[in-house]
Amino acid sequence: MNKLWFSVQELVGLDGLPSTAFGVRKKADSEGWESRKKEKGKGFEYHLASLPQVTQQALAKQQAKALLQASDSVAVAAKQMVAKLEAEEQVEQTALQARKSDGLVQFNSLPEVRQERATAKMAILSALDAFVAPYSMAGRKVDGIRLFIDAYNQRQLDLPEWVAAHRQKLSQPTLYRWLKKREQEGIVALAGAYKVNRPHLVDTFPRMAQFLVAVLTAKPHLASKAHTLQALVTEQARQEQDWVVPSPSSLRRWVSKWLAAHSAEFAFMTDPDGYNSRHRPVYQKMYQRYGLPNDVWEFDSTPVDVQLNVGGKLKRYTIIGAIDVMTRRAQLLLCPTSDSDGICLLLRQCLLSWGLPNEHGICKTDNGSDYVSKRTTGIFDLLGIRLERAKAFSGWEKPFIERFFRTMSHGLMELLPGYIGHNVSDRKKIEAVRAFCERIGKNRAKGEKEALELALTPEQLEQALSDWLEFHYHHQPHRGLDDLTPFQAYQQSGYQPRLIPEVHALDQLLQHVGDATVVRGKVSAGGLQYTAPELMAPEWARRRVRVFLNPTNVGRATLYPLDDWGRYVEAINDELVGTAVAPDEFRTQRKAATKALRNFRRESKRLGDEFEINDVAARILAAKKHQNQSLVGLPLGSREHDNAAILGLSQAAQAASLPSEPSFSDSEREALARRREQDRQLMRQQEEGKAKLLRDQEANAWFLSRKALIEPLTDTQAAWLAQYRKDYYLVARRIDFTLRQEQEAKAQGQ
Secondary structure, X not given: OXXXXXXXXXXXXXXXXXXXXXXXXXXXXXXXOOEEEOOOOOOEEEEHXXXXXXXXXXXXXXXXXXXHOXXXXXXXXXXXXXXXXXXXXXHHHHHHHHHHHHHXXXXXXXXXXXXXXXXXXXXXXXXXXXXXXXXXXXOOXXXXXXXXXHXXXXXXXXXXXXXXXXXXXXXXXXXXXXXXXXXXXXXXXXHOOOOOOOOOOHHHOHHHHHHHHHHHHHOHHHHHOHHHHHHHHHHXXXXXXXXXOOOHHHHHHHHHHHHHHOHHHHHHHHOXXXXXXXXXXXXXXXXXXXXXXXXXEEEEEEEEEEEXXXXXXXXXXXXXXXXXXOOOEEXXXXXXXXXXXXXXXXXXXXXXXXXXXXXXXXXXXOOOOOOOOHHHHHHHHHHOOEEEEOOOOOXXXXXXXXXXXXXXXXXXXXXXOOEOOOOHHHHHHXXXXXXXXXXXXXXXXXXXXXXXXXXXXXXXXXXXXXXXXXXXHHHOOEHHHOOEOHHHHHHHHOOOOEOOOOHHHHHHHOEEEXXXXXXXXEXXXXXXXXXXXXXXXXXXXXXXXXXXXXXXXXXXXXXXXXXXXXXXXXXXXOOOOOOOOOOHHHHHHHHHHHHHHHHHHHHHHHHHHHXXXXXXXXXXXXXXXXXXXXXXXOOOOOOOOOOHHHHHHHHHHHHHOOOOOOOOOHHHHHHHHHHHHHHHHHHHHHHHHHHHHHHHHHHHHHHHHHXXXXXXXXXXXXXXXXXXXXXXXXXXXXXXXXXXXXXXXXXXXX
């Protein structure tokens, strides 16, 4: 390109420049272009090197096209130059597009706040493009931008509120800067983006990262102690080459980033319970071969999150629950504890309400002692029900009953009186409130009495559970049932259960309270007496019978002769009768995840052994010993103390080791006397100061109490007076009594 200087008229409207002469001159002044006076005429010319890159390319194209018309030989060279310039422009456009694509990837990884900020700026620029378009066509783009800024600052544009909230005012430099960033880098530049993929110092040393992983998995309590980690890295760096030890804050950032990226693996290694509750996949098609009601029942027990009034004492009961997986129907039984009798009673309740499980059906239970007892397993075997047990501490193997208990706890228990929290954290908060109430003066016995009065009885809670199941839970839509309710799911299934017509066929599932003898037409069992007309017959006299009770209705008992299971008698208590209390893909992924976690644990242990993590502390102490063992402290002077009490104790200790009686010199006696006198004076001063403080506080309380009758107190005064009245209850009563008398006297005088 031969020509290097260009006038304003030659530059107007070129790529990258304003469309007016004034705009070009203003841009030249603001960017400091190299200029000179024109050889002919007025005005200035600007050097090619000072112009924007896109403008230089546009001028080069103009000159190349001009050469095409000069001569054939020159035309060939000009064509080559044009092709070269177009190729360079294409490369630059490709690079620009790549930068924008990378910027979009970085934008997606930015925090939501910064994404929203960039989106707001893009919305403003889009509004600018639409606003300025007519002005650009008329060659007045700068005027259009100026008018857009005025309209935006005066809130005359129809923009969403969230856009205007991110930018209250606009200026020309700001808009030009945004336009340039959008053109060169894309939306990510408008978010003020940092380099999100810049490697951390630790990651540049793979061995250092491995060492830190070994430390964190072997000693997880060090994850929050950046200074200790730096000391360990510093010690290990003595054995490594070219390690640059990061600062504590840098290590803290790396650990936080690593823990966020490997939270599941770290929990698997260091907190199995936390891994099971927060990271282990809880959904899988465990029962893929089953799809009918009564195909799968899950059983489990959970303590009640409510304290009950049982005989004048606050106690926690246990709920034993069962759920039909395919319809989400549930059955509940409230018991003092979870035992085999309670489980058998709940099974009886399920069999009577739902019918027998299907021939290929299963019952999934917990692995607790109550579920593996001889009585429980014997009953399931007797009824021919297939029993499967979940592994210990593996709640995910019976997810439906676990999820049901959570629904019950949050949907019902939180609303009942006597609620004590679902977990330790909730319970601590509730207990803290109670402890505070007791600490500020409430009577403990009175608080316990109120708690007893508010608490439900077991019978009341059992009724609440029954109503909640029947009228609420069974009519709530479930996502797992395609938004059907358990009631609808069962009705639409068209299932025909295998019902048990004879209720007494399940008496074996009742609570066997023991054997008894029929005496004069009555049987004593469980502290109660039961009778029936049949027992009056001579054949039952002095006959031994087995007694079965339903704890939820102790007014009735079923009696079986020891030698004849074919006969039974229903006996009653006259006083209590009538007062009844995953697909294969999920499995494959689960196995793969478990295998990866085991490999991670194996690798962590290997790294721990390789770096000798357990010996790091010893190595540090050895290094410190080697470093500081040559240091010898300088002898420091000392002086005797004159503390009379210590002198006296020292003399007493020395005298105790001597056979003769202790004796004190005159100077020692004088020192002790002075010390006693000083102590008495100090005590008098403290008592006088305390008395003065109390008098001042009482005077202030009188003043504020009188003032409150005339005008409102400030927040600080009101808070102080309220606290004083709590701390000094008797003084507050005297103030109230005196002020009330004064007001009455004043009223009578008027």
